[in-house]
Amino acid sequence: MARFRNKRRTPFVRPITKKQQTVDHVTGDKIPKSFVFCRGKLPGALRQLQMDLRKLMLPFTALKLKEKKRNNLKDFLNVAGPMGVTHFLILSKTDTAPYLRVARTPQGPTLTFKIHDYSLASDIAQSQLRPRSPKDLFKDPPLIVLSGFGTGEQHLKLTTIMFQNIFPAIDINTVKLSSCQRIVLLNYNKDTKLIDFRQYSIRLQPVGVSRRIRKFVQKHEVPDLRTLQDVSDFVTKAGYGSESEVDDEAATVSLPTDLGRVNRATNKSAVKLQEVGPRMTLQLMKVEEGLCSGAIIFSEYGKNKYFLSLVN
Structure with missing residues (x-):
């Protein structure tokens, strides 16, 4: 007598692919590919x-x-x-x-x-x-x-x-x-x-904000304060304070809207290019x-x- 096993079969699911935009909303022409x-x-x-x-x-x-x-x-x-x-x-x-x-x-x-x-x-x-x-x-x-x-x-x-x-x-x-x-x-x-x-x-980087503060806000990482006497040292101690990375006023912009957790429209941001x-x-x-x-x-x-x- 033949024995039949009830195999559990995985149904085929067609993947959903997001269609690329084909028409440029600015010029009305098709997008170059x-x-x-x-x-x-x-x-x-x-x-x-x-x-x-x-x-x-x-x-x-x-x-x-x-x-x-x-x-x-x-x-x-x-x-x-x-x-x-x-x-x-x-x-x-x-x-x-x-x-x-x-x-x-x-x-x-x-x-x-x-x-x-x-x-x-x-x-x-x-x-x-x-x-x-x-x-x-x-x-x-x-x-x-x-x-x-x-x-x-x-x-x-x-x-x-x-x-x-x-x-x-x-x-x-x-x-x-x-x-x-x-x-x-x-x-x-x-x-x-x-x-x-x-x-x-x-x-973009907010002007007047140190690198450690930016990382803290962006990644929500708990800083290591064991070697510090007070939490204020995290900001004021040398190496942790505000870094004057951008002195050129022409390299700063005012954003029309907030971008991320750090770059706010109310503050100026520095434009950085990295090859x-x-x-x-x-x-x-x-x-x-x-x-x-x-x-x-x-x-x-x-x-x-x-x-x-x-x-x-």
Whole structure:
């Protein structure tokens, strides 16, 4: 006689995934999304740079994008359309130098940058005494700041428009302060024609409040008072008192609303920037009309034609 056991089965529960926002509430256009991948074989350091760039482009990028040797540009383009991907960041390596191409899908233009120097995010963290990487640092897209590009040269205007369109636009009247966690800075040096590419984390500190008091309020940690005669020594004793970390009045702001337990709208707060990487030194070498193809509308070593309407 066959025996049947009543096995307890776990029901299948479909996971609930939060849909990403697809339309920019500021411009009304679709939110820019990106693929970061490579063409050709890359050494280990450039592979890590690729992962750092993917983290930098979060949350509107494919962090775990899978690549295969047989994949060509058309394969990525076929997937980009249904997923709403608007930009490609492509790393490559020649015998002389690595290159970064920034392309707008599906028809271009494409900007090709020579990478003169670069430092990985891990290198930046190792060089700092107190590296900072909060768990929600990459939850929201970074702010973008471009400096030195207003020289009037048409290819720099094109570069400005391209980088501005990579990240979602912000409305200073409605943006939440808690979402302003990172800033990407591009600084152009007209003498060397080089672009310094940096990424910083943003944090606010109340002016006139010591580090120990801030930690006490933020983490609710009980301080060690065994070596102190009185609780007032916790504030007044050397090393525990108010730290004049910010003397520049220009580095302080008044918040419109409270932010966290420490930063209050009634008090001034100091803006602190800490580099998180990656760091790159770029030089614009070429601008192509199409997606990694087509007429050359700018070349560092040749005649140039300008078609600014390509990015409008």
